[in-house]
Amino acid sequence: MKFGKKMSRIGQKPIEIPAGVAVEVKPDEVKVIGPKGTLVQKFQPQVKVEIDQGQVKVKRQADDKLGRSLHGLTRSLIANMIEGVQQGFSKILEVVGTGFQAKLEGQKLILSLGFSHLVEREPPPGIKFEIEANNLVKISGIDKALVGQVAASIRAIRPPDPYKGKGIRYQDERVKLKPGKAGKVGAAGFGEEG
Numbered sequence: 550m551k552f553g554k555k556m557s558r559i560g561q562k563p564i565e566i567p568a569g570v571a572v573e574v575k576p577d578e579v580k581v582i583g584p585k586g587t588l589v590q591k592f593q594p595q596v597k598v599e600i601d602q603g604q605v606k607v608k609r610q611a612d613d614k615l616g617r618s619l620h621g622l623t624r625s626l627i628a629n630m631i632e633g634v635q636q637g638f639s640k641i642l643e644v645v646g647t648g649f650q651a652k653l654e655g656q657k658l659i660l661s662l663g664f665s666h667l668v669e670r671e672p673p674p675g676i677k678f679e680i681e682a683n684n685l686v687k688i689s690g691i692d693k694a695l696v697g698q699v700a701a702s703i704r705a706i707r708p709p710d711p712y713k714g715k716g717i718r719y720q721d722e723r724v725k726l727k728p729g730k731a732g733k734v735g736a737a738g739f740g741e742e743g
Contacts, residue, residue, distance in 0.1 A: 560596075560620030563604040564628050570635055572605055572627075574598050579605075579627055583634025586675070586691045590630060596623045605631075629693045639689035640700040641681070643722075646715035651686045653678060658686065662707045663715070670703060685720065 566572050573580040578591045579598055592598060595616040597608045605627055609620040632638070644651050650661050658678045660668040672678050676699050679687040686703065690696045700719070709716040709724040718724055 558621075560607055560609065560617075560624045562624065563601075563606050564624065564631060566600070566603050566605060566631065567635055570631055572600055572631070574600055574605075579630070581627070581630040581634050583631070583691075585634050585637050588630045588634055588691060590626055592623050592626075593619050595619045598623065598627070633691035633693055637689055637691050638693045638696045639687055640696055641720040642686040642688065642700060642703055642717050643720050644684040644686065644717055645709070646713075649715065650683050651680055652683075653680050658703070660703075660706065660717075662717070664707075668706055673699065686717075 570581065570583040573582075577594070578589055580587065580589045595609060595611050596619050597610055599606050599608070607620060607624040607627065609616040629638075644660065644662070646663060648661065649663060652659050656672055656678065658670040658672070660670070662668060670678075673695065675692055675695060676688060676690040679689070681687055688696055688700050688703070690699075704717045704719065707716040709718045709722075711724075711727045714724045714726055
């Protein structure tokens with residue numbers, strides 16, 4: 550079997566259009582309209598998008614490496630758009646540390662992270678911030694990539710400290726703590742006595 554002729558398994562799978570969601574295809578873009586909003590995505594000429602019997606099908610025009618990679622990517626993007634306008638996406642960040650907290654003023658996120666100043670973030674269009682239990686920040690929207698990007702930018706303000714774990718982390722993120730200097734000295738001390 551030649552690898553060059555292998556079809557993109559993801560790209561081949563048709564996407565069901567659920568009730569309440571409309572998909573419009575133009576020569577170079579797809580528009581998806583659903584109960585939560587509307588998303589538009591341009592696609593490359595190497596792929597062709599069509600609607601057939603309540604399903605979106607992505608076909609590739611060229612069998613080169615670029616065509617194969619765009620085939621799967623375009624299919625994944627459209628599937629995420631359909632899921633986004635129907636259910637939406639969210640990520641939850643946890644603010645960890647004594648005195649560290651998050652609150653909302655209107656739509657604006659205010660973070661107290663041990664700096665000499667408060668950190669403020671306005672949500673970009675299509676993104677909503679919510680606070681759960683003082684230290685959980687929920688970022689939600691219909692665009693999966695944008696939700697991920699905003700969450701990553703907020704986490705980057707104060708990533709988890711490798712010694713105490715203080716900072717901003719994803720809710721399901723496991724932070725592996727390093728032993729501090731005191732821990733190392735203590736361990737060395739015991740070795741010398743024994």
